[in-house]
Amino acid sequence: MMRARLVSLALIIVTLTAPFVAAQKVDLTIDVSRAGAKIDRNIFGQFAEHLGHGVYEGIWVGPGSPIPNTRGIRNDVVAALKALKVPNVRWPGGCFADEYHWRKGIGPQRVETLNPNWGGVIEPNSFGTHEVMDFLDQIGAEAYLSVNVGSGTPQEAAEWLEYLTTSQPTTLARERAANGHPAPYQIAFLGIGNESWDCGGNMTADYYLSQLKIYSRFVRNFNPAQQGKQQMLKIAVGPGGDGPRWTEWTEVVMKAWQNHQWSWDINGLSLHNYTVVRWPPAFASVGFGEVEYSQILKSTLEMESLINKHSAIMDKYDPQKKIALVVDEWGAWYAQLPGTNPGFLVQQNSLRDAILAALNLNMFARHGDRVRMANIAQMINVLQAMILTDKEKMVLTPTYYLFKMYVPFQDATFVPVTFNAGAYTRGDITLPRVDAIAAKDKAGKLWVEITNVDPNQRVEIEVSLAGITAKSAAGETLTAPKVDNVNSFEAPNTVVPKPVSAKVQGGKLSLKLEPKSVTVISVEQ
Numbered sequence: 098m099m100r101a102r103l104v105s106l107a108l109i110i111v112t113l114t115a116p117f118v119a120a121q122k123v124d125l126t127i128d129v130s131r132a133g134a135k136i137d138r139n140i141f142g143q144f145a146e147h148l149g150h151g152v153y154e155g156i157w158v159g160p161g162s163p164i165p166n167t168r169g170i171r172n173d174v175v176a177a178l179k180a181l182k183v184p185n186v187r188w189p190g191g192c193f194a195d196e197y198h199w200r201k202g203i204g205p206q207r208v209e210t211l212n213p214n215w216g217g218v219i220e221p222n223s224f225g226t227h228e229v230m231d232f233l234d235q236i237g238a239e240a241y242l243s244v245n246v247g248s249g250t251p252q253e254a255a256e257w258l259e260y261l262t263t264s265q266p267t268t269l270a271r272e273r274a275a276n277g278h279p280a281p282y283q284i285a286f287l288g289i290g291n292e293s294w295d296c297g298g299n300m301t302a303d304y305y306l307s308q309l310k311i312y313s314r315f316v317r318n319f320n321p322a323q324q325g326k327q328q329m330l331k332i333a334v335g336p337g338g339d340g341p342r343w344t345e346w347t348e349v350v351m352k353a354w355q356n357h358q359w360s361w362d363i364n365g366l367s368l369h370n371y372t373v374v375r376w377p378p379a380f381a382s383v384g385f386g387e388v389e390y391s392q393i394l395k396s397t398l399e400m401e402s403l404i405n406k407h408s409a410i411m412d413k414y415d416p417q418k419k420i421a422l423v424v425d426e427w428g429a430w431y432a433q434l435p436g437t438n439p440g441f442l443v444q445q446n447s448l449r450d451a452i453l454a455a456l457n458l459n460m461f462a463r464h465g466d467r468v469r470m471a472n473i474a475q476m477i478n479v480l481q482a483m484i485l486t487d488k489e490k491m492v493l494t495p496t497y498y499l500f501k502m503y504v505p506f507q508d509a510t511f512v513p514v515t516f517n518a519g520a521y522t523r524g525d526i527t528l529p530r531v532d533a534i535a536a537k538d539k540a541g542k543l544w545v546e547i548t549n550v551d552p553n554q555r556v557e558i559e560v561s562l563a564g565i566t567a568k569s570a571a572g573e574t575l576t577a578p579k580v581d582n583v584n585s586f587e588a589p590n591t592v593v594p595k596p597v598s599a600k601v602q603g604g605k606l607s608l609k610l611e612p613k614s615v616t617v618i619s620v621e622q
C-alpha cells in the first residue's frame with residue numbers, strides 16, 4: 098500500500114514537472130522538388146561604420162602596430178571574416194557617411210577631422226578609400242559604398258567614383274595610381290545617402306527624391322568590367338519603420354521610379370529596422386532572463402510585417418520585382434555596456450542574439466524574391482557584432498557562429514518547409530516555438546535549419562522528405578546553458594556550435610533540438 102502511494106506520488110510529481118522537461122513534437126514536411134527563389138548571398142552582408150572601435154582597432158591597427166597585420170589590417174579579424182564568406186560590406190556609414198569627405202582619406206597626408214555623430218572623437222582618416230578596398234580584397238567581399246548626400250555634393254561623389262573606377266588616364270586616375278592602385282576598382286553597390294529622413298539631412302521624401310535623381314544621374318561607375326552584367330547597383334534611401342511617414346517615403350520613391358526616365362535609375366530601396374523595444378535602447382545585452390529574452394524576440398519578429406508592408410507598396414509600382422528591398426541596417430540595439438563611451442554603441446552578444454539573427458535571416462530567405470540584400474549592424478565592436486576586440490585580443494560572438502552555420506545557404510535555392518510551429522508562452526508573450534528554412538545548394542545538397550525558440554523545452558522534430566532519397570543527416574547545433582550566455586575574452590567558447598546527428602529512416606529524418614537552439618543539418622542522399 099505504502100509502495101503504491103509512493104509510486105502515485107512520484108507520478109504526480111512527474112506530471113507536474115513534465116511541462117518543463119518533456120520534449121514537444123513538431124512535424125515538418127519538405128518537398129525538394131518545390132524550389133523557390135534564390136537565397137541571395139548578399140543577405141549575409143555586413144556593415145562597418147566609422148563608429149567607436151568598429152573600424153579603428155576592430156579592423157585597422159596601422160602597419161606599425163605590434164598586433165599582427167597586413168598593411169595595417171588585423172590578420173586575426175581577416176581570417177575570421179574569411180570563414181564567413183562575407184559577400185559585401187557597407188562603408189563608411191551610417192550617419193558617418195553623410196559627413197564623410199573622401200579626399201581626406203587618400204594620399205600620404207591624411208587630414209584629421211571630427212566624428213560628431215559618434216562621441217565627437219578625432220577621425221584620423223587613416224582608414225580611407227585604399228585601405229577599405231584592401232580590406233575587402235583580403236576578406237574576399239564586394240564594396241557597398243555610401244556616398245555623402247547630406248553634406249556633400251553630387252560633384253564630390255561623382256569624382257570619388259571617377260577616382261575609384263575609371264581606366265582612362267584622367268588626373269584622378271593618375272592620382273589613384275600614385276596612391277598605389279593603377280587598376281580601376283570594382284564597386285558592386287552604391288548607397289545614395291543614409292537615413293536622409295534623419296541624420297542624413299532631415300529631408301522630406303520629395304526633397305530626397307530630387308537629390309536621388311541627381312546623384313543617380315551623375316555618380317557613374319566607369320570601370321569597363323562593370324558596364325554589362327556586373328553593373329554597379331544603386332540603392333536609394335528607404336523607410337525606417339512602418340508608420341505613415343515611412344509608407345509615404347516608399348510610395349514617393351517607388352512611384353517616381355515607375356515613371357522614371359532614362360537619365361536616372363535605382364536597383365534597390367533600403368529598409369532600416371533595429372530590434373529595440375524602447376528608445377533610447379534600455380535592454381541590457383548581458384545579465385537578463387527569460388522575460389527580456391521573449392520581449393526581444395517578439396520585437397524582432399516585427400521585421401516580417403515591415404517587409405510585407407513595404408513589399409506590398411513596391412509590388413504596386415514594380416510587380417516584376419526589379420527593385421530589391423535592401424535591409425541594410427538590422428540587428429539588436431541594446432543599452433551600451435557600463436563604463437563605455439555612449440557614442441561607441443558597445444554591447445555584448447549572447448545566445449539570444451544568435452537566435453534573433455536566425456529568425457531574421459529566415460524572414461529574409463522566405464522573402465527572397467524581394468529581399469536580395471541585407472547588412473547586419475555592425476560587423477565589429479559595435480551593436481550586434483560578429484567580432485569583439487580588445488587590443489590584441491579577439492573573440493567571436495554567438496552571432497558570428499550563427500552566420501558561419503548559415504554559409505551553405507548563400508546563393509542556395511529556397512525550398513519551402515511546411516510545419517505547425519507550436520507556441521512558446523512567457524507571461525503575456527506568445528511566440529512560434531519553432532522556425533525552419535530549407536535550401537538546396539549548387540551541388541544539389543539539401544540543408545535544413547531549425548530554431549527552437551523555447552528556452553525550457555526540447556523539441557522532437559520529424560521531417561517528412563519528398564523528392565529526395567535521404568541516407569544520412571548531420572550538422573551542428575548552437576546553444577548554451579542560459580539565454581544570456583556570451584563569449585568573453587576569458588571564456589571564448591561558451592556559445593559555440595557542437596556536432597549533431599539526425600536519424601534517417603523510411604524517408605523521414607528525426608532529431609531532438611535542445612531548448613533555445615539553432616541547428617543546421619545537411620542531408621546526404
Ligand code: AHR
Nearest residue numbers: 190191192193291292474
Ligand atoms: O548603426 C548605427 C546608426 O544607426 C547608423 O549610423 C544610422 O544609419 C542608424 O541610425
